[in-house]
Amino acid sequence: MRTSARAANLRGILADDEDIRQTVVEMVDTMKCIEQEDIRGFRRAALLDPSTPEYLTTSKARPFTLENDHHQLLRIQIERTDPGARIPTDAHAVEEISSHGVSYATCFSPASRNSAIVFGSPNPDGVETHRAGKVTKIFQHTHRTSGGKNVSCCYLIVQEYVPMVPNRGRADPYKKFGFAGGFLCQKEATCVHLIALSQVVCHFALTPLSLEGYEDVIHVLPIDRVS
Amino acid sequence: MVLALDVMNEIWADMRVTQLPSWVSPAPPNWGTKERGKLSADNWRVICTIHLPITLIRLWREETGRKQALLENFMDLVSAVRIANMRVSSPNQIDAYNKLMLRYLTGVKTLFPNHPLRPVHHAALHLGDFMQLFGPNHPRTSMYYERYINFLHRLNTNQKIGL
Numbered sequence: 264m265r266t267s268a269r270a271a272n273l274r275g276i277l278a279d280d281e282d283i284r285q286t287v288v289e290m291v292d293t294m295k296c297i298e299q300e301d302i303r304g305f306r307r308a309a310l311l312d313p314s315t316p317e318y319l320t321t322s323k324a325r326p327f328t329l330e331n332d333h334h335q336l337l338r339i340q341i342e343r344t345d346p347g348a349r350i351p352t353d354a355h356a357v358e359e360i361s362s363h364g365v366s367y368a369t370c371f372s373p374a375s376r377n378s379a380i381v382f383g384s385p386n387p388d389g390v391e392t393h394r395a396g397k398v399t400k401i402f403q404h405t406h407r408t409s410g411g412k413n414v415s416c417c418y419l420i421v422q423e424y425v426p427m428v429p430n431r432g433r434a435d436p437y438k439k440f441g442f443a444g445g446f447l448c449q450k451e452a453t454c455v456h457l458i459a460l461s462q463v464v465c466h467f468a469l470t471p472l473s474l475e476g477y478e479d480v481i482h483v484l485p486i487d488r489v490s
Numbered sequence: 491m492v493l494a495l496d497v498m499n500e501i502w503a504d505m506r507v508t509q510l511p512s513w514v515s516p517a518p519p520n521w522g523t524k525e526r527g528k529l530s531a532d533n534w535r536v537i538c539t540i541h542l543p544i545t546l547i548r549l550w551r552e553e554t555g556r557k558q559a560l561l562e563n564f565m566d567l568v569s570a571v572r573i574a575n576m577r578v579s580s581p582n583q584i585d586a587y588n589k590l591m592l593r594y595l596t597g598v599k600t601l602f603p604n605h606p607l608r609p610v611h612h613a614a615l616h617l618g619d620f621m622q623l624f625g626p627n628h629p630r631t632s633m634y635y636e637r638y639i640n641f642l643h644r645l646n647t648n649q650k651i652g653l
Contacts, residue, residue, distance in 0.1 A: 297644070366512065376512050436551035437543075443569040444543055466511040468540050470504055474548060482544055486514065487576060 318362040324355035336457035347409030354402040381464040395483040396421035417460045422452035445484035501545045563597035579626045588618040
């Protein structure tokens with residue numbers, strides 16, 4: 264009796280008051296977003312749930328056309344595994360993406376702190392090397408495989424911070440301490456890479472440094488999320 | 491004093507310009523002062539594994555003698571902590587952890603002969619065994635259980651136990 268009376272009261276309030284109705288709609292939307300959050304720490308549950316997506320986009324997808332050089336990089340990336348794939352230039356850009364509870368964003372977005380990443384990429388000899396860079400674009404793209412199947416993936420355009428080259432007998436003092444010490448890179452990100460989301464290794468802490476004998480450098484300290 | 495005011499000023503200055511991912515809770519900008527007081531375990535972890543290596547290696551890169559020994563000893567601890575916090579473990583990582591932790595504690599005994607080792611140091615030497623037996627540490631840390639509590643807090647309930 265009490266439940267039905269309260270429900271009737273609530274319906275009346277919602278029907279009468281436009282402001283409250285708007286507030287409730289916003290509240291319900293927010294609750295839905297929270298419910299869909301990519302919560303970290305449930306890896307086993309995610310493995311067993313076939314409906315778990317590989318990644319979640321936390322911003323609206325905006326359709327755009329890939330620039331020629333980015334399309335060329337994408338073609339190289341896809342044709343490594345499927346030389347006969349049809350690769351359109353249409354894609355959907357997003358500002359932020361979340362994978363297994365870790366967010367990655369472009370350096371132009373409000374969450375630009377999440378744009379500094381370490382990623383794996385093969386060098387000209389084909390050996391996988393870890394590099395540091397900043398994400399300039401994130402997009403979802405669908406291509407048709409040579410078998411006629413549509414495959415959707417998420418890709419990142421990354422500008423690499425090139426590691427500092429030792430000069431005049433000055434080596435990188437951080438490298439001595441391995442992964443816990445990090446390494447120095449040139450301040451300006453230059454070389455452009457296109458990578459799949461699976462190639463992202465971790466974030467890094469970026470610190471612009473002024474060191475005697477080292478000009479225009481940043482310090483890169485790879486950090487993996489622990490909690 | 492090792493972390494004197496001049497060193498602390500450099501650490502605070504580097505902290506101000508360090509860009510951290512959003513999931514890292516930044517340490518208080520005035521840590522180490524009387525006004526700030528005590529720090530949380532997470533604050534200490536961020537300070538020791540991120541901020542101190544950045545500044546101390548920069549400041550002491552050309553030092554020799556005790557400061558160099560202190561830096562190398564501290565970096566052994568940082569490397570061991572970072573391995574212990576990784577989300578995956580392997581026999582190589584466990585070996586590296588054991589080797590680094592043992593080297594760190596041996597270094598502590600040499601560098602600070604008047605300070606006895608504490609039970610927490612003894613416990614740290616067993617962490618490698620736990621990783622060997624049960625895998626990575628992160629599912630057994632308090633953060634893991636706190637995250638579950640947070641998850642349970644967010645579930646809608648009818649306030650009636652068992653129903």
